[in-house]
Amino acid sequence: MIETVWISWEEQQGLKRLAESFKEFDDEMLFSSLSSLKEQVKNILSPETFAALIGFMPGEGNILRVNGLPFDYNVKETPYTGYVDNADLPIASVMQFAVFAACGIFPISYLRENKGLLFRHVVPTRKRAKRVSSHGSALTLDMHVSNPILPIIPEETNNVSGSPEILSFYGIRPDPDVFTEVVELDEVLQQLEQRVIDELCEKKYYFRMPSSFNGDELKGPLAILGIKDGMYYNRTDMDTVIPVDYPALVSLNIFMEATKKVKHYHRLQLPPGDMLLFKNQRTLHSRQKFVARYNGLDRWMVRLYGSANMARHHAADESKRYLGLTY
Helix, strand or coil: CEEEEECCHHHHHHHHHHHHCCCCCCHHHHHHCHHHHHHHHHHHCCHHHHHHHHCCCCCCCCEEEEECCCCCCCCCCCCCCCCCCHHHCHHHHHHHHHHHHHHCCEEEEECCCHHHCCCEEECCCCCCCCCCCCCCCCCCEEEECCCCCCCCCCCCCCCCCCCCCEEEEEEEECCCCCCEEEEEHHHHHCCCCHHHHHHHCCCCEEEECCHHHCCCCEEEEECCEEEECCEEEECCECCCEEECCHHHHHHHHHHHHHHCCCCCCEEECCCCCCEEEEEHHHEEEEECCCCCCCCCCCCEEEEEEEECCHHHCCEEECCEEEEECCC
16 A cells, blocks of 8 residues: 655745755765755654654555655756756755655665666657657556666675665656556565466576666576565566566466556556655556657656665765666
8 A cells, every 4th residue: 555645834845945955956965965854854844744754664565655745836848858957956856855865765876877867857758759768658668676687685786786675756747647557566476376476486587678778688597576584575577578488487477467456556646746655676667658749748757766775785986875886
């Protein structure tokens, strides 16, 4: 189920004043402000609201929605290049870091992806319209986990940064016909026989590099599922996975069919100022294909990856601790 935090008007005004106190918005400056942001947010929010945020990571819930955050009013047209300066969205930029700070989450990025930038703007682009990507639109993004080629939580990282623990979206400009769809891994597994789960735990799957990594090499063989302390994690991605044999293919197809039959199939939209966080490896998410209008008002969200355990995130550059090494 989705846990929802409702920001009050008074809290919203306090957070807005906090965002407006910032004069610089580059990734390095925002990352260095995390500790200060956490203390300031704690002083602005009610004890109940702050407790809900700080309790998300250690809690059993996998999806958190924060409603009513302040947002930028003078927003430019949807950036069809896929990139925009943080200073063009000053309130949104600070608010995403503020929520991460309150939750005890470190924003992260990857060396080969998104030019190493922390914020990725989820928008349609003409260049990638017919590619399976957050910048695509003409093709459906099937149920997947972000960056499945990287080690998931039950696996050793071995000097390669782990797959993101947290994925978040911040609403800038919604499209009434386009939804983010999220299901919880445990609800999917409840429908499966143990033999299928066991097959998915075998290293019998290769993965192509995600299109956002600008490569097509294969990594593997890897397991779809891993287990740690009695909890399952997954690296599903139907658009990039290649099973090594027929039993592996059958188990994967059974798993993917089960994602369509869960009781709680969340179809979500984010108006400006709403933020959605989910535990990347404990859920799966998707987006149906849609027709972009390229009229300046197309769907726009801001994506931010996060980790609560920076020991699994190996810095490519010590001056940019958030920027992680990959394959």
